[in-house]
Amino acid sequence: MLPKEVYQSLIIKSSGSATRLIRLLMKSFFSQEELAASSLSGEGIYKQRLQPEITEAIKGKQGEEAKAG
Numbered sequence: 001m002l003p004k005e006v007y008q009s010l011i012i013k014s015s016g017s018a019t020r021l022i023r024l025l026m027k028s029f030f031s032q033e034e035l036a037a038s039s040l041s042g043e044g045i046y047k048q049r050l051q052p053e054i055t056e057a058i059k060g061k062q063g064e065e066a067k068a069g
Contacts (some may be wrong), residue, residue: 002028025058026050 002025010028014021026035030050042049 022058026055029054029058 006028010021010024014024030038034048034050038048038050040050040055
């Protein structure tokens, strides 16, 4: 779980861009190596799938933010 203070700092860094916030969140939960060698689905040229529990939680959090905003 990401501490609230870290999440808030990522929101500020994203400057209101949902895409940038998602990228920052992905970098917070996955190493650069994991991101380089994986994809959301595990399809295509990438063989590994990023942990669905984490990616779904990020997508879910973004959905909550969109509804609230």
